[in-house]
Amino acid sequence: MTESELPPLREVINSFELRAKKSFGQNFLLDLNLTRRIARIPGDLSKAVVYEVGPGPGGLTRALLMEGAGRVQACEMDKRCIPALAEVSKAFDGRLSVYEGDALKIDEHELLQAKPDEGIHIVSNLPYNVGTMLLIRWLTLKTWTPWWQSLTLMFQKEVAERIVAAPGTKEYGRLSILAQWRSTAKIAMRVPAAAFTPPPKVNSAIIHLKPTQPLDDSIQLKSLELVVEKAFQQRRKMLRSSLKGLSVDPKELLKMAEIEETERAENVSVADFVKLAKCYEQLKTH
Template structure:
């Protein structure tokens, strides 16, 4: 392996000042990067996708594991030179693509495949929802978010953070916070804490039409979350008939329903004529 620029010097050497427009907060602590790289478990033989590698701290930590190959998707052209240095140090093990992660189809990677990423704050949630739609394609997703977003992913019913994101995520996967990080762990420090969520998809996954039905149900239910369900679900047709079919009282509110109750609602909606 060729000599790498010390991680603490990478930002200065390559002019990688973090840009707010790209949601960038760089993780340069090698010990923390190594801890994140251990969260997915045994990565031997895995094909890993990293989004927004920036200076390449987490990239280096992942390549230190016995992964089969790492594909790093980076939109910021300034980071490409720094990543080229890492690519040269690990010949044949790293592919860097200058591309918008929102348009990259990770299911084109060989299996078994995982995602491990310190996600840009401004696209973390839409990226997650896109991956949840195809959760069966992934063995595991280990993802860094703002802590508030992480709490919204793992929240149980009847809690402050429980909402649409929690239902969608927990419906298709087991979700747990694996690591919390203070602002000082990043350069520049964000104004909020961050957390890594480990998302492990269930063995059985909903068909695409059922996932679309769940998106409709949760959008309606949580779009007017203070309303009773008999009011908020009117956008789906006869709310009374829908709720009766699932044995759910119309005066309940979205945050009171379990994931399994949302599953029942989605299945009824999916079976209705278009």
């Protein structure tokens, strides 16, 4: 079977009985024009390994290969989809490899095995039930610059808005800070619920992230995560109260970071949270 002989995705779903399952967080994209637009967001992928989580029947997978991705490594835990993806691999001369398993449990470095001249880009219509967990995993790597060069990911609209949110907005929180501390994040495309089969109850959006130098690479990730967690546990409280859960005097910490005691977490910039984490580390060692 060649690329031109691949059947339409609706036929694939019917012939392999691939009705979307809630237990897998599945919502399939069948519009090839739409998936090809998504595949173009990261730019030239001809010398790249593209990692896709949850390809399902292969709608986005086909688009990535048609748009010239060097090779695609997919991870799929739904056994029903494997034969359909095997046909895609055959049609595109083996440029698609499929690993059957749980994306949360694999060693991605071992799976992807990129050559020195290949960049790694993650492009995925993430299953709703694991999307945020995977994003946090990719954002909280111990070493930075990361092994990936860009993330192009589908999320529910409200999650996407939290990732790109600015201080002073109700969406701003832990996810915003983890994403923006050492990467740039933008909404690259909005996708209505009607574009999916079956349509979810909410709209979606594509987030595009590229790694940058951290605002301060001397701080420990766990310190930033702890300070942010405590600050947002009770986001409407003043920081002098919400930071009491730390092992240092919150008033001394805020004075050292030059942040008002009466400030609230949702109004503190990413740069100031980084400063808070650095001051926390300094106070903790005294």
